[in-house]
Amino acid sequence: MQNIGRLAFILGVIIAIAAGLGVSAPQVPLVLAILGLVVGFLNVGGRESNNFLIAGIALSASAGSLAVLPEVGSYVTAIAGNVAVFVGPALLVVALKSLISAGHD
Numbered sequence: 001m002q003n004i005g006r007l008a009f010i011l012g013v014i015i016a017i018a019a020g021l022g023v024s025a026p027q028v029p030l031v032l033a034i035l036g037l038v039v040g041f042l043n044v045g046g047r048e049s050n051n052f053l054i055a056g057i058a059l060s061a062s063a064g065s066l067a068v069l070p071e072v073g074s075y076v077t078a079i080a081g082n083v084a085v086f087v088g089p090a091l092l093v094v095a096l097k098s099l100i101s102a103g104h105d
Helices: 001-021 026-041 046-064 072-102
Strands: none
Touching: 001 026, 001 072, 026 072, 046 072
């Protein structure tokens, strides 16, 4: 199962970068969201949850701020936006798992 989660993470990052560079398909956001769910369920748990949540929130908050870079800003913003679409569902799953875990303690 861990290999599936690792593969989902790598595939999500590759798709997010490719879509940000202009390779597009109408299903990209859906595929990124599904891969993010898989990553959230299979890859992140325990002690790494807090770091993942903080990093994901920081990424999501800053995704659009790089648009001002000349020449590459639109690409960097698109890539960061796609990564945010990928990480968003994983953040939701990890946050819910953390809340459930806190409720049991």
